[in-house]
Amino acid sequence: MSDRNExxxxxxxxxxxxxxxxxxxxDIYSKIFLRTLLWFAFFxxxxxxxxxxx
Numbered sequence: 001m002s003d004r005n006e007x008x009x010x011x012x013x014x015x016x017x018x019x020x021x022x023x024x025x026x027d028i029y030s031k032i033f034l035r036t037l038l039w040f041a042f043f044x045x046x047x048x049x050x051x052x053x054x
Contacts, residue, residue: 016035
């Protein structure tokens, strides 16, 4: 359950754990690859938001 005192970063980590748990792949290496792609996309989005170079 969500705690009102959670920081945005804690909410992001909780959402990432839930997404990782729901991933349709069973192999642990595939889940690690999926997690890596997810974080790469997130940091790429943050980079473009900060630099404004879309």
